[in-house]
Amino acid sequence: MKFKSTRGNVGKIGFIDAFMMGLGDDGGLLVPDEIPVVSTETLEKWRELSYQELALAIFELYMNGEIPEQDLKKLVYDSYATFRDPAVTPVRKLKDDLYLLELFHGPTFAFKDIALQFMGQLYTYVAKQQNKQIHILGATSGDTGASAIEGVKGKEGIKICILHPHGKVSKVQELQMTTVQDDNVLNLSVDGNFDDCQRMIKELFADLDFKASNHLAAINSINFVRIMAQTVYYFYAYFQVAKQTGAKQVSFSVPTGNFGDIFAGYLAKRMGLPVGKLILATNENNILERFVLEGVYKPGDFRSTYSPSMDIQVASNFERYLYYVQGEDAAQIRTLMEQFKTAGEIVIAGETLAKVQQEFGAHGVQGQECLDTIKHYDTVSGYLLDPHSACGVAAADKYSSGQEIIVSLATAHPAKFNEAIKLIDIEQQFPEQISALFEKPQRQTRVDGSLQSVVRELVAFY
Incomplete structure (x- = not known):
């Protein structure tokens, strides 16, 4: 298998090269030359695999044999050795x-650990194999940063810089990033919102001279390996539910802001997983809901919500889905993305919109509905949802017909978002690892929202 760009000017590159390129050099997003399709017989064989064994089976479909089998096995098993549940998810x-798919049993209590623990191991492996210095650069709305830092802190051959929006992540998310004292970690607290941070990251990766001279590597979901790693838990969840219920098909409800987690579900479906509807759960920043329901992709006014990790207007992975729904027409994608850059919106209609609506449902969960969902499930079932997971459950409830099982993704532990939990008068017990963060000193650098300020800090760090 080879990889290509959604914009058509990068193609036929191998897995490691795609991993290291991150964002396509033509500004597009990298996708596989051809999505591997898994047979019914193979799905049956995979049903009894452990999480690690399933990850190996799926990864091998994309890796072209570029990593020796024993090396890959060690990378996978080391990646999930720190997870608190033996089932991983x-x-x-x-x-x-x-049903609820718990994705928060990794070291930073968020679903980002599942892909980023593996990517951290993989970056360390490549740095050693190629004898090179790698500078990881990423933006976070809260969880990506902590997970990425956890994956590579203290590792030789790697430096990591994470941009987060100042004052717009939860306190626990901030502490998980900024209490890390390793010298290979730089946290930049940026005046602005996540979209500002993400835009600057894309601009830096689009500057090919800066990217090459500073050995930049991507940790955000612009990197296809993030998506690949997240497909695993869709397969694993289906197998678990099918064993318990005999279900032949399930739908998934996914809290999402950047379209990465739900695109992994779309990819799993394209690979042959029997998925019904992919339900896209957003909050008041509901650009993706409007796209699914009306065919209009247009950023609105940014709003801070109880689910800050989804406070995103411009979704990085949207271009990947647009590429597929437009029939893998790279020329059309170039036109549409240029139109988005100049006019600020993309509009689709007719058969294309009908196809989107056949594959996806969407529900924008408003603040009070989010809090009411947390309160309801805590009262009825004794299960405490974090606000992002609550958005997923609220969207699942909206689409529930009683005829098909829905698996909703629980993307974070509620302790990471106690600001919202306290609003409904629930006192929760923090895990020891999170409680300990409040006693540690912080280290971060605050910068204004200009690219020049970020570049200045990067140059000094590298």
């Missing part, structure tokens, strides 16, 4: 037609 039943 266990499934819990909330009610007869609703």
Whole structure:
């Protein structure tokens, strides 16, 4: 298998090269030359695999044999050795037609750990194999930064800089990033919002001279390896639910802001996983809901919400889905993305919109609905949802017909978002690892929202 760009000017590159390129050199996003399709027989064989074994089976479909089998096995098993549940991503039943996929058992209590622990191991492996210095650069709305830092802190051959929006992540998210004292870690607290941070990251990766001279590597979901790693838990969740219920098909409800997690579900479906509807759960920053319901992709006014990791207007992975729904027409994608850059919107209609609506549902969960969902499930089932997971469950409830099982993704532990939990008078017990953060000193650099300020800090760090 080879990889190519959604904009058509990068193609036929191998897995490691795609991993290291991150964002396509033509500004597009990298996708596989051809999506591997898994047979029914193979799905049956995969049903009994452990999480690690399943990850190996899926990764090998994309890797072209570029990493020796024993090396890859060590990377995968080391990646998930720190997870607190032996199943890595266990499934819990909330009610007869609703299951919860817990993705927060990694070291930073968020779903980003699942891909980023592996990517951290993989970057370390490549740095050693190629005897090179790698500078990881990323933006975070809260969880990506902590997970990425956890994956590479203290590692030789790697430096990591993470941009986060000042004052717009939860306190625990901030502490998980800024209490890390390793010299290979730089946290930049940026005046602005996540979209500002993400835009600057894309601009720096689009500057090919800066990218090459500073050995930049991407940790955000612009990197296809993030998506690949996240497909695993869709397969694993389906197998767990199918064993418990005999279901032949399930739908998934996914809290998302950057379209990465739900695109992984779309990719799993294209690979042959029997998925019904992919339900896109957003908050008041509901550009993606409007796209699914009306065919209009247009950023609105940024709003801070109870689910800050989804406070995103411009979704990085949207271009990947647009590429597929437009029939893999790279010329059309170049036109549409240029139109978005100049006019600020993309509009689709007719058969294309009908296809989107066949594949996706969407629900923008407003603040009070989010809090009411947390309160309801805590009262009825004794299960405490974080506000992002609550958005997923609220969207699942909206689409529930009682005829098909929905698996809703629980993307973070509620302790990471106690600001919202306290609003409904729930006192929760923090895990020891999170409680300890409040006693540690912080280290971060605050910068204004200009690219020049960020570049200045990067140059000094590298």
